[in-house]
Amino acid sequence: MQITGAKDRPTKSSPASVDGNPRPLLRIEGLSKRFGSFMAVDRLSLDIHAGEFFALLGPSGCGKTTLLRLIAGFERPNAGRIVLDGVDLAPVPPYRRPVNMMFQSYALFPHLTVEANVAFGLKQEGLPRGEIAGRVADMLALVKLESLGTRKPNELSGGQRQRVALARCLVKRPRVLLLDEPLAALDKKLRDLTRFELMELQRQLGLTFVIVTHDQSEAMIVADRIGVMDRGRLMQVAAPDEIYERPGSRWVADFVGDINLFEGRVGDDRLSVEGTAAGRLRIAAPIGAEPRTPVWVAVRPERIRLSHDKPPNLENCLAGTIVEIGYLGDVSIYQVRIADGSRVKAAVANTDGNGGDSPQPADNVWLSFSPEAPIVLMR
Amino acid sequence: MRKVSIFNIFAIVLGIAFLYLPIVILVIYSFNVSRLVAVWGGWSTRWYAELAGDNEILQAAFTSLRVALVSASAATVLGTLAAVALVRFGRFRGRLLFASMIYAPLVMPEVITGLSLLLLFVAVEVDRGFWTVVIAHTTMAMCFVTVIVQSRLVDFDISLEEAAMDLGAPPLRTFLSITLPLILPAIVAAWMLAFALSLDDLVVASFTTGPGATTLPIRIYSAVRLGVKPEINAVCSIFVGIVGMTVLIASLLAKLTGARGTPARP
Ligand SMILES: Nc1ncnc2c1ncn2[C@@H]1O[C@H](COP(=O)(O)OP(=O)(O)O)[C@@H](O)[C@H]1O
Numbered sequence: 275m276q277i278t279g280a281k282d283r284p285t286k287s288s289p290a291s292v293d294g295n296p297r298p299l300l301r302i303e304g305l306s307k308r309f310g311s312f313m314a315v316d317r318l319s320l321d322i323h324a325g326e327f328f329a330l331l332g333p334s335g336c337g338k339t340t341l342l343r344l345i346a347g348f349e350r351p352n353a354g355r356i357v358l359d360g361v362d363l364a365p366v367p368p369y370r371r372p373v374n375m376m377f378q379s380y381a382l383f384p385h386l387t388v389e390a391n392v393a394f395g396l397k398q399e400g401l402p403r404g405e406i407a408g409r410v411a412d413m414l415a416l417v418k419l420e421s422l423g424t425r426k427p428n429e430l431s432g433g434q435r436q437r438v439a440l441a442r443c444l445v446k447r448p449r450v451l452l453l454d455e456p457l458a459a460l461d462k463k464l465r466d467l468t469r470f471e472l473m474e475l476q477r478q479l480g481l482t483f484v485i486v487t488h489d490q491s492e493a494m495i496v497a498d499r500i501g502v503m504d505r506g507r508l509m510q511v512a513a514p515d516e517i518y519e520r521p522g523s524r525w526v527a528d529f530v531g532d533i534n535l536f537e538g539r540v541g542d543d544r545l546s547v548e549g550t551a552a553g554r555l556r557i558a559a560p561i562g563a564e565p566r567t568p569v570w571v572a573v574r575p576e577r578i579r580l581s582h583d584k585p586p587n588l589e590n591c592l593a594g595t596i597v598e599i600g601y602l603g604d605v606s607i608y609q610v611r612i613a614d615g616s617r618v619k620a621a622v623a624n625t626d627g628n629g630g631d632s633p634q635p636a637d638n639v640w641l642s643f644s645p646e647a648p649i650v651l652m653r
Numbered sequence: 654m655r656k657v658s659i660f661n662i663f664a665i666v667l668g669i670a671f672l673y674l675p676i677v678i679l680v681i682y683s684f685n686v687s688r689l690v691a692v693w694g695g696w697s698t699r700w701y702a703e704l705a706g707d708n709e710i711l712q713a714a715f716t717s718l719r720v721a722l723v724s725a726s727a728a729t730v731l732g733t734l735a736a737v738a739l740v741r742f743g744r745f746r747g748r749l750l751f752a753s754m755i756y757a758p759l760v761m762p763e764v765i766t767g768l769s770l771l772l773l774f775v776a777v778e779v780d781r782g783f784w785t786v787v788i789a790h791t792t793m794a795m796c797f798v799t800v801i802v803q804s805r806l807v808d809f810d811i812s813l814e815e816a817a818m819d820l821g822a823p824p825l826r827t828f829l830s831i832t833l834p835l836i837l838p839a840i841v842a843a844w845m846l847a848f849a850l851s852l853d854d855l856v857v858a859s860f861t862t863g864p865g866a867t868t869l870p871i872r873i874y875s876a877v878r879l880g881v882k883p884e885i886n887a888v889c890s891i892f893v894g895i896v897g898m899t900v901l902i903a904s905l906l907a908k909l910t911g912a913r914g915t916p917a918r919p
Pocket residue numbers: 309314332333334335336337338339340341
């Protein structure tokens with residue numbers, strides 16, 4: 275056990291996960307990367323813990339690949355540090371870093387067989403031939419490619435290529451595995467399947483994964499924690515449910531899932547927001563801001579109820595006209611124009627109950643939500 | 654897609670005839686029994702037998718082959734390195750100058766290349782002979798090698814090299830085990846071109862050669878000035894054979910490396 279005072283701040287030599295606040299496996303401090311005058315990664319700090327499945331989520335061009343390439347050593351940072359296991363990686367060339375990267379294009383060696391591709395990394399370590407053969411065979415079995423070992427990459431399907439790329443990295447047993455959009459090139463069915471296989475592999479091998487994706491549902495499914503990125507900065511780092519339920523900003527709320535936003539000012543009782551397009555909105559939990567501060571009330575579409583009749587409860591309800599209905603199978607998204615002309619989205623599950631009087635375009639309807647539904651955002 | 658039209662066949666036959674008819678005629682006439690070059694007198698291998706006794710011609714052919722082998726190999730190494738520098742090192746100081754200096758010999762008239770090399774060799778007072786011709790041919794062929802290899806490197810997916818490094822291969826090993834095998838067909842083609850250019854060259858070799866290093870084109874040219882002997886046809890036929898074999902072996906090699914990659918260990 276540790277001496278009092280040092281408890282919240284693990285020292286450099288403290289072992290991992292003794293006091294629930296372990297030293298991170300990978301620590302990124304104030305990392306910046308500039309291309310010309312463009313900041314691809316902008317003073318970014320992040321801790322990644324051993325055994326974690328971390329997802330970097332952000333729109334295309336926000337610097338996710340650049341961040342991975344900085345960690346792998348293919349780009350030199352303009353500022354900041356990358357520390358792995360307490361060792362600053364700055365002077366370490368890519369071929370000596372104990373991290374591996376799975377490229378978005380897979381980058382399989384076209385002139386080598388599947389086996390030789392997977393064996394390549396082990397050969398560089400100078401392992402005995404017998405051990406290499408054994409580990410390659412084990413790895414190919416793990417990714418279910420044992421029968422394709424003698425094929426060339428161009429004789430494989432997209433899904434098989436993806437597995438070879440994965441096996442080639444995994445066989446090195448990296449401290450951190452960086453995966454750049456590993457599922458982006460697969461079709462939807464295969465992607466869904468492969469996601470779960472990825473999670474299983476990660477758990478089975480006890481490795482640390484950092485996955486890059488622009489697909490929010492993918493990040494939510496696979497990751498223990500998500501870092502949401504925009505324009506080279508981390509907007510929020512949290513568990514998937516927290517990102518969704520308690521986004522830190524309007525940008526995150528909007529990027530992760532759908533959201534309806536109402537601008538207003540904190541009410542005197544701090545339990546309401548006044549002057550929004552929907553009038554005065556009641557909030558269940560006290561707002562942590564002074565009265566009259568401008569804030570935004572965010573409500574997820576699935577938290578909004580839609581009805582033909584005016585709800586008995588007069589709070590948090592507003593009238594509107596249906597403009598458009600997007601049928602998605604399991605749910606339908608209703609776009610409703612409210613009094614000030616803006617649109618509000620409501621997601622309604624298509625249970626067979628509302629078959630008879632389901633709302634139609636141009637219907638006048640009421641929208642309502644409970645005081646627990648809104649998220650109050652300061653920025 | 655299997656439709657073969659008469660036009661296609663015609664085009665192919667015409668193209669091949671245009672390329673190879675003169676060579677075929679040359680080979681046929683090398684078996685001519687008659688001393689008169691343009692008169693057909695029946696089949697014979699007499700000129701080949703006579704050739705075996707003609708030391709001068711054999712010596713020249715041997716010199717040409719040696720020059721071509723050495724200069725093609727040197728040009729391939731230097732040209733490949735130049736191509737790697739141009740493509741891989743991005744924008745270094747003087748890149749444009751370097752690039753245009755490499756390409757200049759492509760469009761430089763051979764007479765000028767030959768003359769300037771001659772002046773250089775005279776200025777530094779080296780004895781002209783085998784090695785001066787080799788140097789001249791290396792200079793001449795290097796730019797062709799660079800152009801061929803560079804065009805292959807430009808298409809080369811750089812993430813393959815990065816992946817190799819990521820898996821623990823230092824830069825040199827990455828180049829040897831990933832880049833080189835993948836650009837090998839281009840390098841082989843470049844070597845072949847350099848070899849053919851050297852074998853073929855009369856002008857530059859005439860300027861830069863010296864006593865004891867007469868190449869075959871120089872020998873043939875001076876012989877032809879005194880009238881074409883059927884013997885010359887025989888030499889040329891043998892050369893056609895050698896060049897043909899080179900091309901065949903090289904393309905087989907390229908195909909093999911393309912299909913199988915680096916030879917798999919047992
Ligand atoms: N080598 C480079 N030179 C110049 N700009 C680059 C380079 N690499 C990336 N960028 C720019 O940096 C930004 C972030 O790129 P990237 O990290 O690939 O984004 P993401 O992977 O999130 O889609 C993009 O705007 C891209 O144009």
